Structure formats: structure tokens, C-alpha cells
Amino acid sequence: MLSRGAASRELPAIVRMVELEVAGLVKQYSPQVTIGPISFEVTEGEFFSLLGPSGCGKTTTLRCIAGFERPSEGRITLSGRRLDDMPPHRRDVGLVFQNYALFPHLTVFENIAFGLRLRRIGRKEVEERVGRMLELVGLPNLAGRYPPQLSGGQQQRIAIARSLVLEPRLLLFDEPLSNLDFKLRVQMRFELRELQRRLGKTSIYVTHDQTEALALSDRIAVLSQGRIEQIGRPSEIYETPETAFVADFIGSSNILDATVQSKSGVGASVRTGSGLELTVPPVVEEIGSRLLILVRPERIRLVDGREEAVSNRITAEIDDLTYLGEDVQLRVTTAPAAKLLVALKSGKGTRELRRGGSIDLAIDPEDIHVLRK
Amino acid sequence: MQRSIDRPLWALFVGPYGVYLVILLVVPLVNIAVYSVYTYSPTKIAVPDLTAANYARLWDAYYIQLFLRTTKLALVTTVICAVLGYPVAYTLARARPALMSLGLFLLVVPLMVSTVIRVFGWVVILGRNGLVNEVLDLLGLEPFRVMYTETAVVIGLVNIFMPFMVLPMMSAIERIPPSFEEAATNLGANWFQMFARVILPLSYPGLVSGSLLVYSVSLSAFVTPVLMGGARIRVIGSQIFDEVLVSFNWPGASSLALVVIAATTMLVLVALRATRAAARLESRQ
Numbered sequence: 299m300l301s302r303g304a305a306s307r308e309l310p311a312i313v314r315m316v317e318l319e320v321a322g323l324v325k326q327y328s329p330q331v332t333i334g335p336i337s338f339e340v341t342e343g344e345f346f347s348l349l350g351p352s353g354c355g356k357t358t359t360l361r362c363i364a365g366f367e368r369p370s371e372g373r374i375t376l377s378g379r380r381l382d383d384m385p386p387h388r389r390d391v392g393l394v395f396q397n398y399a400l401f402p403h404l405t406v407f408e409n410i411a412f413g414l415r416l417r418r419i420g421r422k423e424v425e426e427r428v429g430r431m432l433e434l435v436g437l438p439n440l441a442g443r444y445p446p447q448l449s450g451g452q453q454q455r456i457a458i459a460r461s462l463v464l465e466p467r468l469l470l471f472d473e474p475l476s477n478l479d480f481k482l483r484v485q486m487r488f489e490l491r492e493l494q495r496r497l498g499k500t501s502i503y504v505t506h507d508q509t510e511a512l513a514l515s516d517r518i519a520v521l522s523q524g525r526i527e528q529i530g531r532p533s534e535i536y537e538t539p540e541t542a543f544v545a546d547f548i549g550s551s552n553i554l555d556a557t558v559q560s561k562s563g564v565g566a567s568v569r570t571g572s573g574l575e576l577t578v579p580p581v582v583e584e585i586g587s588r589l590l591i592l593v594r595p596e597r598i599r600l601v602d603g604r605e606e607a608v609s610n611r612i613t614a615e616i617d618d619l620t621y622l623g624e625d626v627q628l629r630v631t632t633a634p635a636a637k638l639l640v641a642l643k644s645g646k647g648t649r650e651l652r653r654g655g656s657i658d659l660a661i662d663p664e665d666i667h668v669l670r671k
Numbered sequence: 672m673q674r675s676i677d678r679p680l681w682a683l684f685v686g687p688y689g690v691y692l693v694i695l696l697v698v699p700l701v702n703i704a705v706y707s708v709y710t711y712s713p714t715k716i717a718v719p720d721l722t723a724a725n726y727a728r729l730w731d732a733y734y735i736q737l738f739l740r741t742t743k744l745a746l747v748t749t750v751i752c753a754v755l756g757y758p759v760a761y762t763l764a765r766a767r768p769a770l771m772s773l774g775l776f777l778l779v780v781p782l783m784v785s786t787v788i789r790v791f792g793w794v795v796i797l798g799r800n801g802l803v804n805e806v807l808d809l810l811g812l813e814p815f816r817v818m819y820t821e822t823a824v825v826i827g828l829v830n831i832f833m834p835f836m837v838l839p840m841m842s843a844i845e846r847i848p849p850s851f852e853e854a855a856t857n858l859g860a861n862w863f864q865m866f867a868r869v870i871l872p873l874s875y876p877g878l879v880s881g882s883l884l885v886y887s888v889s890l891s892a893f894v895t896p897v898l899m900g901g902a903r904i905r906v907i908g909s910q911i912f913d914e915v916l917v918s919f920n921w922p923g924a925s926s927l928a929l930v931v932i933a934a935t936t937m938l939v940l941v942a943l944r945a946t947r948a949a950a951r952l953e954s955r956q
Contacts, residue, residue, distance in 0.1 A: 366853055387856045399854035403872045412868070413858035464858065 314341040315377075317500045318363070318468055323372035325358050333358045333524040335372065340468075343498040345491075349511040350521035351547070356504045359521075360470050363502065364393045376467055392461030393470045396477065398453045400445035406432075406456050407441040413464045431459040434493070451482045458493070469494075471503040475510065487513055508548050512536065520544045542669055545592045552593040552638050553669070558585050565663055573634030577609045578666045590669040595627070595641040597665035600648070601658040610661040614638065619653050630657060700932075707925035717922050725926035734927075741906040744821060744896070745889035748828040752836040752885045753878060755829070760840035760877070761870065765849070778834050786831065790898040793827055794818065819901035827895040832888055836881040843877025844870060879946045887935050907931055 316339045324334035333355035340346045348356035361367040363374055365386030374381040381389055400409050410428045419427075432438045435455035445453055454474060461469060474490075475483045491514050494501055505511050511518050512532040519529045520543070528540045539545040542553055556568040558581060566581045568591065576591070583589055601608055614630035617637075626648045628640040640659065642648050651657060707725055709717040728734070763774045781789060796802045797817050804814045817823050847870060855865040871878075893908025900906070907927060914924035 364853075364857060366856075385861075386853075387859050387861050391857070393853070393857045395850050395854060397848065397850055399848065399850040401851060401854070401869060401873075412855070412860075416859045416864060460858065 314343070316340070317342045317344070317377055318502070319373075319375040320359070320363070321373045321375070323359060323362060323374065324370045325355070325362060325367060326370040334369075336521075336524075336526055337372075338519050338526065338529055340500060340502060342500055345494050345501045345503065345514055345516045347503045347505060347511040347515040347518045348521060349505055349508060349518050349547075351506055353523075354521040355524040356506075356521050357472060360393075360472055360502065360504045363468070364391055364470055365389050390464075390466050391468045391470060392464060392466035393472065394454075394457050394461055394474045396473045398445070398457040398477075400453055400457055400460070402445050404444075405441065406437075406443050406445065406448070409445065409456060410460045410463050412460065417464075427463055431463045434462070435459045450478050451486060454478065454486060455489075458490075462497070462499070467500065469499050469501045471501065471505075473505055474503075476505075476507070483510075490514065512548075520547060522547070538667055539592065539669065542590050542592075545667075545669060550595055550639055550641075552595065552598075554591050554593070554636070555588065556591050557588050558583050561585060570636060572632075572636035574612065574632060574636045576661065576666060577663045578668060579663055581668050592667040592669055593638070593661055593665065595639040596625075598638065598640045598642075598659050598661050600642055601660045602647075603658075605660075608660045609663055610666075612638075612659045612661070614657050614659055616651060616653050616655050616657055619651060626651065628657070630659070703925040703928055706921050707929050709922045711920050711922045713919075716919050725922045726930070728923070729926065729930060737905060737907055737910055740821075740904070741890060741908070744824055744828065744906060745886050747825050748832065748889040749836075749882050749886045751825065751829050752833055753882055756833060756836040756840055756881065757878075759833075760837045760874075761844055761866075763837070764841045764844035778837055781830060782834055786894045787898065789831065790827060790895055793823070793830070793899060797823060797826070818899065819903060821900065821904055824896045824900040824904055824906075827899040828889050828892060831892075831895060832885045835884040835888060839881040839884070840874060840877040843874035847873045876946045879942050883939055883942050887939070890931065890935060 318340040320339075321337050322334070323336045324332065326332045336355065336359055338346075348359060350356050358367055362369045363381065365381070365384065369382055372382070376389070376391065381391070401412065404412070407428055410431055411424050414424045414427060428441070429438070432441060435458060437452060437455055437459075440448065440452065440456070445456070448456065457474070471490075475486050478486060487510060494514075503511070503514060512535070515532055517529060517531055518535050520527045520535060522543045528535060528544045530538075535544060536548055539548065545551050545553055554574070555571040556576070557571075559567040559569050559575070561567070561581060563580065566578050568576050568578055568581075568589070570576065570591070578591060581589065601611060612632050614632040616628055616630050618629040620627040621644070624644060626642045626644050628642065628651070630638050630640055632638060638659075706717055708721050708723070709725075710720040710722045711725070712718045759774075759778070763771050763778075766774060784792075794801065797815075798804070799814070799816070799818065801818075803817075807814055817826070851869050851873070852865055855869045856862075860868060891908055893906065893912050896904060896906040897909045897912075911924045911927055914920045914927070
């Protein structure tokens with residue numbers, strides 16, 4: 299298992315096998331409330347996240363895969379086997395719950411051994427496998443304790459061990475870190491990533507926390523209102539979002555409404571609704587058509603006084619300034635009344651900035667991303 | 672500081688019912704205890720000559736059989752209530768709120784009907800010319816003689832006391848998060864394995880308190896056994912009733928009552944201790 303995961307990671311994505319396929323999944327709760335259709339594929343050893351606000355359908359999708367919800371339409375296939383007609387206890391899919399769902403009347407050992415006992419595995423093998431799992435999650439001395447005696451982080455690790463010990467084909471995580479405090483959450487995030495890398499276990503991770511999804515995932519599917527908005531690697535999701543929803547949901551952003559003024563092979567010129575004239579990368583849209591452009595606050599830069607021929611130079615007035623140590627966050631109004639969020643690295647240039655003062659900014663054309671409208 | 676405020680409030684809250692309990696429970700119990708060692712007199716009911724004869728006479732085949740029969744009926748009733756009640760309690764505990772309210776209402780409705788009326792209802796259904804036998808007769812089958820048997824008594828008792836079993840079970844099951852069931856299922860348990868390994872052990876305190884309630888009320892029931900069991904199926908309750916109101920042997924009735932109370936109390940204490948041990952195990956911090 300371990301070597302298989304390590305090997306598959308070396309191969310390019312195309313060569314890897316599709317492990318899980320969700321095709322046209324629809325869950326109809328009522329005529330008004332429908333999730334889907336949702337389709338995606340997860341390759342062997344991949345860490346795949348479903349990211350979105352509450353009610354977007356991410357948990358429903360996960361529960362359909364685990365078998366706790368019956369899809370109204372669609373097909374779920376795990377390594378070639380149809381999953382959707384199979385009862386949930388036969389699916390060979392491990393689920394780590396948000397509240398851990400450890401059995402309070404059983405010791406840590408018996409919790410981890412629960413699934414092994416159901417499979418009538420001999421006493422010696424049970425002891426050996428549970429012991430190995432406790433080592434793996436770094437809690438070899440807690441076998442005799444009861445779950446209520448453990449901290450949140452320890453319970454989380456036991457819950458993961460309880461699923462992993464059965465060596466499921468697929469591991470599902472339902473917001474597993476959301477009940478932990480901030481510091482522990484960050485630490486568990488690293489441990490989870492490390493564990494998943496080591497075991498190469500195909501995993502689907504549901505979260506509403508974009509930082510978690512960006513940090514952990516090989517690929518992310520961003521969901522909104524029961525549909526997938528975009529599937530991509532974390533950097534693609536952040537830097538080249540395909541829809542305004544994704545751009546807005548991930549990170550902070552300036553999304554501006556704009557009209558194409560002129561275009562050429564190397565770029566285009568647009569005018570925003572608030573009157574800013576900007577040079578952007580080449581677009582396919584016709585002159586006069588409207589589109590949305592995205593500018594990340596940290597991609598807007600301060601203009602050095604000696605610079606010449608700066609494209610997209612903007613003079614603005616500082617409405618608000620928040621000093622955060624590493625960064626300085628600004629809300630500015632540009633000369634033709636456009637409001638922008640700006641995040642600058644603190645340093646020499648930012649020391650003189652004052653609320654109400656004026657500031658010289660620039661956006662490099664390649665830092666402007668054109669969204670599908 | 673805190674304590675000086677707490678104490679009078681505590682007395683105020685518990686006091687009124689405490690007085691009620693003392694007057695209507697403790698005083699009569701002491702009275703019964705006193706009567707149980709008095710000597711029976713056919714003319715004066717009881718005379719204050721201390722004796723152990725009232726207890727000694729209970730060591731007699733008739734009374735031993737009475738005890739055994741009553742205990743058996745109560746045990747069988749408890750077991751049937753537990754077996755039939757568990758699925759009901761589980762279903763109600765996991766039902767949508769509206770369905771749960773409806774179920775609770777239907778469950779408790781029999782308690783709102785007087786025992787006598789309910790028992791006559793059973794006579795209409797199970798009697799010699801009752802509904803069941805009319806139908807059997809129409810089908811050309813042998814009549815089903817169940818009235819005035821131990822079976823009839825158990826049927827009646829289960830009907831009345833089912834809510835006492837289901838309610839504590841239900842509140843115990845309600846406290847078990849549904850994710851525990853899903854976790855067990857996800858780890859490979861089918862429904863019965865899940866129930867046996869997760870629901871049963873975690874709702875065990877509800878089973879114990881339900882069983883204790885049903886057992887003790889079944890043990891002391893007398894209207895249902897008299898009306899559904901008839902003269903042949905005598906139980907402790909009907910024996911006490913007769914000794915108090917028919918033969919006016921109050922010392923005899925008192926000794927019988929005290930023995931039952933002592934036996935039941937002991938059982939309750941043992942069971943509560945067992946539950947508490949289980950609860951401690953669960954919430955070990």
C-alpha cells in the first residue's frame with residue numbers, strides 16, 4: 299500500500315488510474331432544493347477537496363459516496379465497481395466524521411478494533427494492526443483510555459486510525475478539523491497531509507475553509523448552490539478562477555465590471571464601470587462586449603517615483619489603512635471613483651502612507667485575470 | 672455566601688412535595704409496619720400484641736406460589752415490554768419531530784383511559800363471544816380461550832405499562848448522536864450489529880430504568896389481574912386487596928405488603944447501582 303502510493307505520485311497525472319468516478323450525481327430534496335448534477339473524477343492516491351459555503355452540496359456528495367444518502371440520479375464508481383447500489387456497510391470507504399463519532403463506551407483500542415472484529419479477524423492480528431495504527435498516529439500509549447478522556451486532537455487521530463486500520467480503498471473526511479482550535483487545526487493540517495502522502499491513500503476532503511483546501515489538496519472542486527464551479531489545482535483555483543464566484547470565494551479580490559475598448563494580439567484595453575482604463579492580457583471577446591476582471595489585492599503594487607512608462611498606473615486616495623505587521627491593507631478610491639482593496643508588503647514605501655493621503659499604484663497587465671462573464 | 676442563599680430556596684422548592692410525601696407515604700408505611708407485627712383479631716381487626724406470626728404464615732406453599740406467580744407475571748410482562756418497546760423507542764427517537772409527537776401521544780393515550788374501561792375493552796376483543804372468537808368462528812376455526820388465563824393478564828399488563836418502558840428508552844436513545852450509527856455502519860456493521868454494539872450498550876440505562884418501572888408496577892398491579900385473570904389467577908395485589916377489604920386481616924395484608932416493598936426496593940437498589948457503574952464507565956473523565 300505504501301509503495302504503491304509513493305510510486306503513483308512520481309507519475310504524471312494522465313498515467314494515473316481513475317479511482318473514483320462521480321457522474322451526473324443529483325440529489326433532489328424537494329422540487330425547490332436540488333443538488334447537482336455533479337461530476338468529477340479522483341485519481342489513485344490523490345487528495346481531492348470539495349470546497350464551498352454551507353448548503354453548496356459538498357457534504358451531500360460525500361454522504362452519497364459513503365452511502366448515507368441515496369442519490370436521485372447519477373453513478374458512483376470506485377475502482378470499477380458501482381457503489382451507489384451497495385449498502386453503506388459494504389462499500390470499503392472510510393469516513394472520518396466532523397464530531398469524530400468515537401464510541402464512548404469502548405476503549406481507544408476497541409474503537410479502532412471495531413471494524414476488524416466485525417470482519418472476524420483473529421485476536422493476534424487485531425492486536426497487531428491496532429498497535430500499528432496507534433504508532434502511525436503517534437498515540438501508542440492511549441489504547442486503554444476512553445474517548446471522553448482524550449483531547450480533541452487525540453480523538454481526531456483515533457478517528458482517522460479507526461478508518462485507516464480497515465485499509466479502505468477511499469478515505470472521506472467531513473470537515474474533520476473544524477472542531478479544533480486554531481493552532482491545533484494548523485498542526486493537524488500538516489499531520490494529515492503528511493499521513494496522506496505517506497500512505498498514498500485516495501482521499502476526498504470536504505471543507506468550507508479555503509486555506510485548508512489550498513494547503514492540503516492536490517486538486518480542489520469549488521461548489522456553489524449544488525453545482526461545481528471549477529475543478530483545478532490550488533494555484534489554478536486561486537490565480538485563474540473561471541467564475542466570479544470562485545474568484546470571490548477564494549481569497550480577497552477586486553472584481554470589476556468592464557467593457558472591451560480595443561484589442562490586439564498582445565493585449566486589450568478595457569474600461570471599467572467606474573471609469574478606470576486598464577490594459578489586460580489578450581481576450582477573445584469582441585470590442586464593446588462586457589466582461590469581469592479580477593485583480594488580487596496583493597498584485598497591486600506601489601509605484602516607485604523613478605519608474606517610467608508604467609502601464610495601468612493609478613493614482614488613488616487612501617480611505618482606510620490597516621497595519622498588520624507583515625502586510626498593510628488599504629482601501630483606496632482611484633481618480634475616477636473606483637474602490638479597490640490593496641495589500642502591500644510593509645517596508646520603506648509603506649511607512650509614509652496615511653489615511654486621506656494620496657498613493658501611486660500600478661497593476662501589471664499579466665496580474666489582471668479576465669473572468670468568463 | 673452562595674450557600675446561605677441556596678439553602679432556603681432548596682427547602683422552598685422541595686418542601687411542599689416533601690410534606691406531601693411524608694403525610695401520604697411515610698406515615699402510612701410506618702402504620703403498615705406497625706400493623707404487620709400486631710395480632711389479627713376476627714372481631715377487632717388487630718390488637719396490639721406483638722407477634723411474628725403474620726410473617727411466619729407467609730412461609731407456606733400457598734403464599735410461596737403466590738409470590739412465584741406474581742413475580743413470573745411481572746417478569747414476563749417486563750421482558751415482553753422490553754422486546755416490543757425497543758423498536759418502538761428507537762423509531763420514535765429517530766423520527767421527525769412531528770412524527771415523534773404523534774407517536775408519543777398514541778403511546779400515552781392508553782394511560783388516559785381508566786384501567787377498568789380498558790380491561791373491558793380487552794374482554795370485548797378477547798372474551799368468549801369477543802371479536803377474535805367471532806372472527807375465528809366465521810372462519811370455522813376453534814375458539815381461542817384466553818380470558819381468565821395468565822396470558823390474558825400479561826396481555827393486559829403489557830398494554831398498560833408499555834409507556835413506562837418506551838419513554839425512558841426513548842430518551843436514552845435520543846441522546847445517542849446519529850453519527851455513531853453511521854460510524855458503525857461505515858466500519859462495516861449491518862443494522863443488527865450496529866444495534867447490538869452501539870445502540871444497546873449506550874441506551875442500557877434507559878432499558879434498566881424502564882424495566883424497573885414496568886417490573887414494579889406489574890408486581891403491584893391488581894385491577895388488571897383480577898379482571899383479566901379472574902378468580903383462578905391470584906396475585907399478591909389481589910391477595911392484599913382481599914385481606915384488607917374482604918377478610919379484614921389487616922396485619923396479614925401489612926406483612927405481605929412489606930415483604931413485597933422490601934423485595935422491590937432491594938431490586939431497584941441493585942439495578943441502580945449497576946446502571947451507575949455503567950454510567951461512570953461511559954463518562955470517565
